[in-house]
Each structure stands twice: as C-alpha cells, then as structure tokens.
Amino acid sequence: MAKMTIKDIDLSGKVVLVRADFNVPQDASLNITDDTRIRATLPTIKYILGDGSKKVILMSHLGRPDGKVVEKYSLKPVAARLQELLGQPVKFLNDCIGDNVKKEIESAKEKIILLENLRFHPEEETNDPVFAKQLASLADIYVNDAFGTAHRAHASTEGVAHYIMAVAGLLIDKEIQYLGNTLKNPLKPFMMILGGAKVSDKIGIIENLLPKCDAILIGGGMAYTFLKAQGKAIGNSKLEKDKLDLAKSILEKAKLSKKTILLPVDNLVVTNISADARAEFVGENIPEGKIAVDIGPETISMFENKLRTAKTIVWNGPLGIFEIDAFSKGTEQIAQFISHLNATTIIGGGDTAAAMTKLKLENKMNHISTGGGASLEFLEGKSLPGIAALSDK
Numbered sequence: 001m002a003k004m005t006i007k008d009i010d011l012s013g014k015v016v017l018v019r020a021d022f023n024v025p026q027d028a029s030l031n032i033t034d035d036t037r038i039r040a041t042l043p044t045i046k047y048i049l050g051d052g053s054k055k056v057i058l059m060s061h062l063g064r065p066d067g068k069v070v071e072k073y074s075l076k077p078v079a080a081r082l083q084e085l086l087g088q089p090v091k092f093l094n095d096c097i098g099d100n101v102k103k104e105i106e107s108a109k110e111k112i113i114l115l116e117n118l119r120f121h122p123e124e125e126t127n128d129p130v131f132a133k134q135l136a137s138l139a140d141i142y143v144n145d146a147f148g149t150a151h152r153a154h155a156s157t158e159g160v161a162h163y164i165m166a167v168a169g170l171l172i173d174k175e176i177q178y179l180g181n182t183l184k185n186p187l188k189p190f191m192m193i194l195g196g197a198k199v200s201d202k203i204g205i206i207e208n209l210l211p212k213c214d215a216i217l218i219g220g221g222m223a224y225t226f227l228k229a230q231g232k233a234i235g236n237s238k239l240e241k242d243k244l245d246l247a248k249s250i251l252e253k254a255k256l257s258k259k260t261i262l263l264p265v266d267n268l269v270v271t272n273i274s275a276d277a278r279a280e281f282v283g284e285n286i287p288e289g290k291i292a293v294d295i296g297p298e299t300i301s302m303f304e305n306k307l308r309t310a311k312t313i314v315w316n317g318p319l320g321i322f323e324i325d326a327f328s329k330g331t332e333q334i335a336q337f338i339s340h341l342n343a344t345t346i347i348g349g350g351d352t353a354a355a356m357t358k359l360k361l362e363n364k365m366n367h368i369s370t371g372g373g374a375s376l377e378f379l380e381g382k383s384l385p386g387i388a389a390l391s392d393k
Contacts, residue, residue, distance in 0.1 A: 002393040003176060004167040006044065006143055012052030015105070017139035018044065018169065019156050019386075021146035021370065022060035022078045030077050036357065037148070038081055040370050044145045044169035045086065049111060057105060057138055058082075059096055059115045059156055060146065067122025079114045090114055096121070097134040105138060124155045132159025145169025148349070148371040150386030151378075161389035168390050171370060176387065178346050178367035179378045186212060187311035187344060193303075193334065195220030196317025196351065199243045204380030205316060206250055215260040215310075217303050219295045219319030219330060223264050226251065227284065235269065235286035262306060266296030268320065268327060275324050294320030295330035304337050313338055316348030316379065322355045331355050339364035349375040 020041045025033045032038075041058075048056050063073040079092035089110045095101050096115035105113055118124040123131035132155040136142065142164050144150065149157050150172065160166070168176065190213045194202050199222045206216065218226055221238030228234050229247035254261045269290040270277040281296045295303075307313065315338070322328040335356060338345050345365045347356055350372030356362045369375035374384060 003173070003387065004391040004393050005173045006047055006051070006167055006169060008393065009141065009165070009167060010051070011048055011141065014053050014140040015055045015057065015138070016048050016053045016141050016143055017057045017059065017135065017160070017164075018048070018143045019146045019149075019160075020058050020060045021148040022058075022075060022082075023062050023148065024078065026072075026077065030072060032077055032081050034357075035081055035085070037370065038078060038085060040171055041145055041169070042085060044143065044171060045112065047170060048143070053111075055105065055108070055111055055113060057113045057115065059118055059135065061119040061124065061149070061156075062117050063119075065117060065119050067119065067125070069120045073117050073119070075114060075117050082112070082114065086112065088112065092116075097131065097138075102138065118154075118156050125152075127153050127155050127159045129155075129159060129162075131155045133163050136160045136163035139164065142166045143169045144386055144390060145171045146386070147172050147175045147369070147374050149374070150175075150371065150384040151374040151382075153385035157386035158389045166390045168387070172387065172390075174367065175369060175371070175375075175378070178344075179369060179375060182312065182344060182346065183209070183212070183314070183379070189214040189310050190312040191215045191217065191307060191310040191314075193217045193219070193307075193313065193315040193319070194317055195222065195315075195319045195331070197221035197238055199225045199240050199247060201376065202317065203243075203246065204382070205376065208379065208381040209314070210250075210254065210259060211257070213259065215262065215306055216254070217262045217306060219264060219299070219303075220317050222317070223295075224286075224292060226261075226263050230263070233285040233287070234292070235288055235290040237267075237269075237286055237290075237292040260306070262302060264292070264295045264299040265302060266298040267292040268294040268296055268329075273321065273324075275326060277326075279326060293324075293327040300330055300333050303334055307334075307338060307341065307343075310338075310341065310343045312344045312346070313341070314346045314348065314379065315352055316350075316376065318351050318355050322351070322358070328355075332359055335359055335361050348379060
C-alpha cells in the first residue's frame with residue numbers, strides 16, 4: 001500500500017491536475033450547505049502551490065447528471081466557495097476537455113483553475129481511454145485526492161493515471177495510513193463498533209476484520225437480525241430474513257475464535273418512526289408492534305465498559321436513527337465516550353462521519369474517512385482502483 005505522494009516529487013514549474021471530491025450538498029437555491037469536502041482538499045492545494053507549481057487544475061463530479069449538462073449540477077458554486085476559503089482567485093471553466101479548455105488554462109493569470117463537472121460527459125463513468133487521455137493532456141502530473149470516488153474505476157480516478165505520473169494527495173495518503181496501515185497491524189485491544197440499517201452492508205468488514213479484532217459491538221438496524229438469529233423477539237424492528245443464517249454463522253465463528261460480539265440488551269422503541277413518536281425503553285426482547293430506534297442506557301453502559309480498554313477503535317454505522325434527535329442518544333454518548341479515550345479512533349465515512357460532524361466531534365477523532373462506499377470497501381480489504389492506479393514508492 002506504499003504509494004507515492006505529492007511529498008515524494010518535485011512540483012516546481014509543473015502544471016498539476018488534481019482529482020478532488022467536491023460532491024457537496026446544496027439547497028434548492030444551490031447554496032452549499034456543507035463544505036467539509038472542499039475544506040478537506042485545501043491542504044493538498046496549498047501544498048502544491050507552496051511547492052512552486054505553475055498551475056493547479058482541479059476536477060470533480062457533482063451529483064448524477066448521467067452524462068448530460070444539467071445546470072443544477074454545475075461546479076460554479078464550488079469555485080466561488082473555494083475562492084473564499086483559499087483567499088485567492090479561482091478561474092472556473094465551463095467544460096473539462098477540448099481545445100478551448102487548453103487555451104484558457106494556458107492563458108489564465110490565475111494559478112487555480114476548476115473544471116466543469118466531469119460527469120457532464122458520459123465517458124467519465126465508462127472510463128473511456130480517449131476521454132482519460134484528454135484530461136491527462138492538460139497537465140504534467142496527476143494527483144488523486146478524492147477518496148470518496150477511489151472505489152470507482154472512472155476516467156478521472158483510474159484512467160488518467162495510465163498517461164501521466166500519478167501520485168496521492170495528502171487526503172488520500174491519510175486514508176491509506178489509517179484505513180490501510182493501522183488496520184494491517186492494529187494496536188490491541190482492537191474493537192469495532194458497527195451500526196447502520198443492514199447486516200448485508202457490513203458482511204465484508206466483519207469477515208475481513210473479525211480475525212484481527214478482539215470485540216465487535218453491534219447496534220443500529222443491523223443488530224436486530226443478529227438478535228433474531230439468537231431467538232430473541234424483535235417486534236417490527238429492522239430484519240433481513242435472508243441474512244439470518246449468515247448472522248448465526250458469524251456469531252458461531254466469533255464464539256469458536258473466542259471473539260466477543262456484544263448486542264443490545266435494552267432498546268428504545270416506538271410504534272411508528274417519527275420525531276414526535278412516544279418512545280419507551282424495553283429489554284432485549286422487543287414487544288409485538290414495536291420498532292427499535294436506538295440502543296438503551298444498559299447497552300450504552302455495557303459498550304462503554306468494553307471500549308474502556310481499547311487501543312484501536314473502528315466505527316462504521318450509527319447506533320440508532322441519529323437523524324432524529326430523540327433517537328440519537330446511543331450514537332452521541334458512545335461518540336463522546338470514545339473521544340476521551342487513549343485509543344486510535346477511526347470513523348468510517350458516510351452516516352458515521354455525518355454523525356460526528358453533527359455532534360461537533362470531528363476534531364476529537366484520529367481519523368474520519370471522507371469516503372462512504374470507498375471506506376466500506378477499504379475496510380473489507382478490497383483493492384480500490386483509484387489507489388491501485390497510483391505510482392508505488
């Protein structure tokens with residue numbers, strides 16, 4: 001996993017093409033509602049500029065325009081926000097390939113240039129070699145700093161690396177350090193917290209990391225398939241019937257290899273899922289007609305007692321329906337607890353990262369992954385095309 005990074009090469013006088021992840025949420029008026037992903041790329045942009053590069057050309061996708069020009073998916077608002085954050089001009093171009101784009105890059109007085117949405121061209125997602133070559137022709141060096149799309153073999157993430165020198169940005173390097181190297185040889189005790197709605201989303205992680213970890217603490221909707229597999233009553237809670245046998249075999253495998261799997265011993269339940277629903281705590285058997293929406297205080301206490309001794313913690317998936325404040329206490333209390341531990345804390349992307357941001361704990365964790373699907377696949381031990389394509393050290 002030792003990949004070359006921008007720190008391993010001389011960038012002076014070079015035009016550098018950076019694949020960033022500017023796929024940011026926007027409101028109906030196209031105002032950016034969360035600029036975390038833009039901020040995450042700033043260290044790489046600043047490093048490239050500081051190393052004497054001639055120009056930095058940034059490229060990204062936004063939304064799913066399906067290979068057509070869709071105005072609401074334009075990266076123009078991103079250029080404006082980027083300019084504010086960097087405090088220097090950013091030139092925005094209305095396409096990402098072609099002679100006009102090349103001419104505008106060459107004549108630009110600005111050192112930072114943002115290309116229009118890559119996915120306005122269908123060739124981006126099909127990893128078309130001609131399109132990839134056109135992107136590569138814009139620069140001397142390619143830098144991938146978009147971990148969120150590294151699991152996709154697209155023209156801008158994998159294809160372009162075949163035509164010019166390709167290295168990792170600081171963000172991808174950090175992901176490799178934490179999700180790759182830390183998990184290859186984690187400090188023990190190593191524990192995983194798994195949540196989210198489905199067992200099926202986490203099978204790969206469990207199978208890859210169970211041999212290395214000492215304990216798995218399971219909450220969220222996925223816990224109820226495991227509880228059902230143990231013969232517990234789960235009422236109307238989330239159940240993946242077709243995964244019951246798998247849940248049984250995982251529990252059996254953990255038992256045989258003397259690994260601890262902790263499941264909720266009490267639950268917050270409602271009759272229907274809504275912010276104003278009347279909620280109550282019940283034990284590990286959930287009454288008929290009730291839906292579990294969060295772990296209860298006894299479970300929180302049990303989880304904390306287990307995590308107290310951990311030296312490495314990987315967390316992927318919230319422990320309840322954290323989007324609704326009344327059902328977010330389990331996620332919140334466990335997050336607060338691990339933020340004070342003397343352990344390496346690694347937060348998988350997606351909803352778990354969003355939960356940490358909502359709780360303002362993003363600076364209290366060692367690493368919060370910027371990729372949802374990418375971090376899942378990395379934790380599953382899969383090779384990510386966007387990283388595999390980069391030059392080895």
